[in-house]
Amino acid sequence: MRQTCASVLSAITVLTFALGAAADPNSLDGPPAIGQSPAFPNQTRAIRPAACAAYHVETVAEGLDHPWSLAWLPDGRMLVTERPGRLRLISSDGALSPPASGLPAVRAQDTGGLLDVALDPAFAENRLVYLTYLEPRDGGSGIAVARARLTESNGAPVLDGLTVIFRATPNVDNALNVGSRLAFGPDGLLYVTLGDRMTESHQAQDLSSDLGKVVRIASDGSIPTDNPFAGAPGARPEIFTLGHRNPEGLAFDSARGVLWEHENGPRGGDKVNVIRPGLNYGWPEITYGADYTGEPIGSGTQKPGMIQPIYYWDPSIAPSGLAVYTGDLFPDWKGDLLVGALKGRRLVRLHLEDGRVAGEEVLLTELKERIRDVRQGPDGAVYVLTDNASGRILRLTPAVG
Amino acid sequence: MRQTCASVLSAITVLTFALGAAADPNSLDGPPAIGQSPAFPNQTRAIRPAACAAYHVETVAEGLDHPWSLAWLPDGRMLVTERPGRLRLISSDGALSPPASGLPAVRAQDTGGLLDVALDPAFAENRLVYLTYLEPRDGGSGIAVARARLTESNGAPVLDGLTVIFRATPNVDNALNVGSRLAFGPDGLLYVTLGDRMTESHQAQDLSSDLGKVVRIASDGSIPTDNPFAGAPGARPEIFTLGHRNPEGLAFDSARGVLWEHENGPRGGDKVNVIRPGLNYGWPEITYGADYTGEPIGSGTQKPGMIQPIYYWDPSIAPSGLAVYTGDLFPDWKGDLLVGALKGRRLVRLHLEDGRVAGEEVLLTELKERIRDVRQGPDGAVYVLTDNASGRILRLTPAVG
Numbered sequence: 001m002r003q004t005c006a007s008v009l010s011a012i013t014v015l016t017f018a019l020g021a022a023a024d025p026n027s028l029d030g031p032p033a034i035g036q037s038p039a040f041p042n043q044t045r046a047i048r049p050a051a052c053a054a055y056h057v058e059t060v061a062e063g064l065d066h067p068w069s070l071a072w073l074p075d076g077r078m079l080v081t082e083r084p085g086r087l088r089l090i091s092s093d094g095a096l097s098p099p100a101s102g103l104p105a106v107r108a109q110d111t112g113g114l115l116d117v118a119l120d121p122a123f124a125e126n127r128l129v130y131l132t133y134l135e136p137r138d139g140g141s142g143i144a145v146a147r148a149r150l151t152e153s154n155g156a157p158v159l160d161g162l163t164v165i166f167r168a169t170p171n172v173d174n175a176l177n178v179g180s181r182l183a184f185g186p187d188g189l190l191y192v193t194l195g196d197r198m199t200e201s202h203q204a205q206d207l208s209s210d211l212g213k214v215v216r217i218a219s220d221g222s223i224p225t226d227n228p229f230a231g232a233p234g235a236r237p238e239i240f241t242l243g244h245r246n247p248e249g250l251a252f253d254s255a256r257g258v259l260w261e262h263e264n265g266p267r268g269g270d271k272v273n274v275i276r277p278g279l280n281y282g283w284p285e286i287t288y289g290a291d292y293t294g295e296p297i298g299s300g301t302q303k304p305g306m307i308q309p310i311y312y313w314d315p316s317i318a319p320s321g322l323a324v325y326t327g328d329l330f331p332d333w334k335g336d337l338l339v340g341a342l343k344g345r346r347l348v349r350l351h352l353e354d355g356r357v358a359g360e361e362v363l364l365t366e367l368k369e370r371i372r373d374v375r376q377g378p379d380g381a382v383y384v385l386t387d388n389a390s391g392r393i394l395r396l397t398p399a400v401g
Numbered sequence: 402m403r404q405t406c407a408s409v410l411s412a413i414t415v416l417t418f419a420l421g422a423a424a425d426p427n428s429l430d431g432p433p434a435i436g437q438s439p440a441f442p443n444q445t446r447a448i449r450p451a452a453c454a455a456y457h458v459e460t461v462a463e464g465l466d467h468p469w470s471l472a473w474l475p476d477g478r479m480l481v482t483e484r485p486g487r488l489r490l491i492s493s494d495g496a497l498s499p500p501a502s503g504l505p506a507v508r509a510q511d512t513g514g515l516l517d518v519a520l521d522p523a524f525a526e527n528r529l530v531y532l533t534y535l536e537p538r539d540g541g542s543g544i545a546v547a548r549a550r551l552t553e554s555n556g557a558p559v560l561d562g563l564t565v566i567f568r569a570t571p572n573v574d575n576a577l578n579v580g581s582r583l584a585f586g587p588d589g590l591l592y593v594t595l596g597d598r599m600t601e602s603h604q605a606q607d608l609s610s611d612l613g614k615v616v617r618i619a620s621d622g623s624i625p626t627d628n629p630f631a632g633a634p635g636a637r638p639e640i641f642t643l644g645h646r647n648p649e650g651l652a653f654d655s656a657r658g659v660l661w662e663h664e665n666g667p668r669g670g671d672k673v674n675v676i677r678p679g680l681n682y683g684w685p686e687i688t689y690g691a692d693y694t695g696e697p698i699g700s701g702t703q704k705p706g707m708i709q710p711i712y713y714w715d716p717s718i719a720p721s722g723l724a725v726y727t728g729d730l731f732p733d734w735k736g737d738l739l740v741g742a743l744k745g746r747r748l749v750r751l752h753l754e755d756g757r758v759a760g761e762e763v764l765l766t767e768l769k770e771r772i773r774d775v776r777q778g779p780d781g782a783v784y785v786l787t788d789n790a791s792g793r794i795l796r797l798t799p800a801v802g
Contacts, residue, residue: 109601110692141601173600174575198599199574200510200542291511296790389697 054399055330055363060383061094061393067385069116069181069321069373070393074124076378079150079157080385080393081131083113089157090393102148102159107134107141112175118182118190120147120219127151128219129159130190132180140173143180143194143210147219165221166238168210172197181250181321183259189216189224191240191259191275193247196283204243204283207235212283214247214261214275216240228278243281243306249322250275255335256355262319262339265289266297270316271309272337272350272357282306288314311357317344320387321373325349327380329398340371340384347371347384347396363396455800456731456764461784462495462794468786470517470582470722470774471794475525477779480551480558481786481794482532484514490558491794503549503560508535508542513576519583519591521548521620528552529620530560531591533581541574544581544595544611548620566622567639569611573598578665582651582722586660590617590625592641592676594648594662597684605644605684608636613684615648615662615676617641629679644682644707650723651676656736657756663720663740666690667698671717672710673738673751673758683707689715712758718745721788722774726750728781730799741772741785748772748785748797764797 066083070090073079078090085106086099106114112134120128127149135144145166148159179195196204196212204212207229215238216227229235249262259275269289273281285298286306302308313319321340325333337350345368351359364371364384372387382396467484471491474480479491486507487500507515513535521529528550536545546567549560580596597605597613605613608630616639617628630636650663660676670690674682686699687707703709714720722741726734738751746769752760765772765785773788783797 107601110599112601173573173602174577175601176575176599198511198577200508200513200576201574 055396056399057364057367058395058397059094059392060395061090061096062390063096064088064385064391064393065389066113066387067372067391067393068114070375070383070385071117071119071129072378073119078393079117079119079129081114081117082391083115084108085114085133087114087117087131087157087159089152094393098154098156100157100159101153102162103131104133104144104146104162104164105136107136107175109134110175111178112141115143115178115180116182118184121184121188130165130182130219132182132192134175134178134180135164135167137171140171141175142171143168143178143192145182145190145192145217145221163221165219166192166215166217168192168194168215169236170203170209170211172199172211174198177246177264179244179247179263181248183250183252184219185216185252185259186254186257188219190219191216191250193244193250193261193263195246195248196244202284204245205280205285207232207239207242210236210238212242212244213239214241214244214250240277241275241279241281243283243285245269245283245287248320249339251322251324251337253324253335255324255326258355260322260324260337262322264318265312265316266291268314268316269312270319271312272319272339273307273309279307280305281309288312289316310355311350313344317341317346317348319344319348320371321375321385323374323376323382325376325382327376327382329380330382338374338376338382340374342370342372342387345370347374347382364394367394456797457800458765458768459796459798460495460793461796462491462497463791464497465489465786465792465794466790467514467788468773468792468794469515471776471784471786472518472520472530473779474520479794480518480520480530482515482518483792484516485509486515486534488515488518488532488558488560490553495794499555499557501558501560502554503563504532505534505545505547505563505565506537508537508576510535511576512579513542516544516579516581517583519585522585522589531566531583531620533583533593535576535579535581536565536568538572541572542576543572544569544579544593546583546591546593546618546622564622566620567593567616567618569593569595569616570637571604571610571612573600573612575599578647580645580648580664582649584651584653584660585620586617586653587655587658589620591620592617592651592660594645594651594664596647596649597645603685605646606681606686608633608640608643611637611639613643613645614640615642615645615651641678642676642680642682644684644686646670646684646688649721650740652723652725652738654725654736656725656727659756661723661725661738663723665719666713666717667692668717669715670698670713671720672713673720673740674708674710680708681706682710689713690717711756712751714745718742718747718749720745720749721772722776722786724775724777724783726777726783728777728783730781731783739775739777739783741775743771743773743788746771748775748783765795768795 068081070080089097114133116132118130148162151158176198177195179193181193203209223237230237247263262272266289269287320342323338339348346365347363349361370387372385374384386392469482471481490498515534517533519531547565549563552559577599578596580594582594604610624638631638648664663673667690670688721743724739740749747766748764750762771788773786787793
């Protein structure tokens with residue numbers, strides 16, 4: 001399927017754009033200001049349309065049951081999680097392997113199940129993979145991170161010696177707002193997003209709980225001693241940042257040296273953050289969203305000591321996965337953020353200039369499909385997962401001619 | 402505002418209607434058949450449009466913060482709950498009293514707060530009123546039913562001697578799917594709907610839990626000894642029916658001698674039931690809905706020992722309140738069900754013939770407002786509550802001329 005630039009523009013024209021350039025409180029340079037000024041006016045609209053590029057979409061693989069995440073092996077094959085609890089290898093021609101053996105039991109319900117997958121930075125030598133999943137427990141469930149050595153037997157992947165290296169607490173009796181994205185940082189440490197699980201006790205602001213946090217652990221599950229709350233009385237030492245609602249996107253930006261995150265907010269409050277150690281991103285005290293009835297939440301949109309987002313969406317799109325584009329196939333996209341959207345049934349490109357969102361392009365609306373994740377492949381193409389019981393892996397490349 | 406029949410018809414034309422009359426498994430006559438045949442084909446579409454009547458809409462009162470329920474005093478004034486935790490009297494000219502004193506603390510979050518209100522059948526003599534609300538508790542919250550004597554002081558209602566007569570258990574740490582409608586039966590007993598609270602432990606099928614149940618209690622909180630599970634080992638004696646998801650509508654139909662209930666299902670599974678003692682309405686084992694991703698839930702749409710709905714909606718409308726119309730102002734509506742809808746932003750009239758849904762009329766779509774509840778007034782007019790921070794009470798009467 002060839003998608004022309006013209007029809008992409010027609011999708012863009014439904015947006016309106018704020019006029020004029022406001023002062024820029026969103027620079028990525030320097031340390032973050034506590035109590036910084038609020039998001040720029042009309043922040044929910046990019047200041048101008050992004051330049052658009054005609055692209056081609058092809059189906060790489062199909063027949064996946066709610067694929068949630070993917071990772072490339074050095075040999076070019078993909079490792080893909082399916083939310084009901086399967087992990088498969090996918091060959092370059094799109095053939096699916098049988099499901100992996102050695103997986104843990106998962107709670108596959110609502111938004112729970114087998115979730116993210118990431119390779120160890122030294123995978124080529126140690127063959128270690130990391131998985132997140134909703135783990136069934138007494139009194140409910142909790143997000144767990146496990147690692148195992150990936151081998152193969154008769155064409156199927158095998159997880160050898162699977163070990164749980166982290167268990168988020170407390171247990172909660174629902175399968176909502178699980179977060180659960182994984183990313184290795186340039187520090188060799190593993191960052192894990194944990195949603196607030198929609199509890200009424202609002203543990204996102206509670207340092208004795210892992211809910212509504214980004215945590216940072218070592219790849220063996222030990223806690224880095226320089227974590228921001230390590231040693232603080234009553235605080236869980238794995239916590240890196242707090243005040244998150246349902247963070248389903250996390251990606252390191254090696255060129256800028258920052259960690260990007262996005263999260264599902266309440267109605268009209270989906271947002272993009274830059275994650276820095278020890279900071280409080282405000283949920284549920286501050287948000288640009290309202291509850292589903294339109295009622296305000298918390299104390300407003302800003303508060304001293306709580307961090308403003310870089311960008312937010314109103315109406316909500318339900319962002320589901322994040323990649324920083326660094327490839328050469330789409331030269332204009334270099335350094336931009338790519339965001340999948342479930343409710344929004346689209347792929348969003350946020351064009352960054354000087355660390356600020358200078359344009360938003362809406363792609364793939366013609367599919368009318370829920371997008372679960374987006375990744376850049378080793379070939380510089382953009383890969384997305386569609387979220388349904390017969391989900392696909394799609395590959396976007398520049399249109400030719 | 403005068404709403405003409407023509408524009409009502411234009412709303413109806415978006416529906417399509419099944420052709421021909423199927424066999425009728427939905428008769429209300431006789432005892433329910435366990436393992437009865439499934440809902441009639443295309444049950445989600447009424448078999449023909451209901452006749453429509455031009456109606457007039459006026460605002461009776463405004464400035465209510467998420468009004469949830471109302472009840473008429475014998476003197477014609479209304480008692481109205483506001484979800485954040487207030488109870489007011491409203492005079493016939495729409496003036497709001499100050500909030501009542503003597504109310505319990507409520508957990509006003511997500512769908513929780515101060516919810517239903519009902520008068521004692523002997524209110525004229527004993528001045529007793531009954532309230533449901535989400536009660537803050539250790540480890541979360543639970544629905545409670547309280548009763549108190551209604552007096553007045555300086556123009557404000559006063560709840561004297563408020564006593565909690567029922568507490569649903571277990572406590573849950575979210576404020577979702579709370580159910581919580583009240584209705585007195587012709588037996589003088591109080592029926593209370595309790596939602597499943599979206600727990601992953603799916604307690605709607607668990608007789609040791611009150612979640613996902615309709616319970617029946619006496620007005621002093623004692624448990625009738627002829628309740629269907631009274632004396633059953635391990636079962637909570639208050640349970641009247643089981644297998645409900647989020648029942649937000651409950652009304653006795655004195656002409657037919659049946660108790661109607663409706664509940665929010667998953668996507669495409671909102672439904673209307675007739676409630677009979679001891680029966681299992683199937684959630685989450687059977688449903689006509691799918692989860693939000695489109696994935697099937699449970700084991701299908703029917704199962705021996707589980708009761709079929711009388712009607713269901715696909716797409717979902719989020720039914721929020723129920724009345725059986727018995728007045729004279731709209732003669733064609735006599736005996737019909739009126740259903741408010743939140744997501745659907747409409748009032749639905751289900752026209753019944755021989756206990757079966759013979760037609761569906763969609764009203765009030767022109768308001769584009771979430772409807773929280775619908776009641777018949779003592780004047781035979783239809784009253785609805787709009788669900789927002791500046792909610793209104795609207796009155797529908799036949800259009801004149």
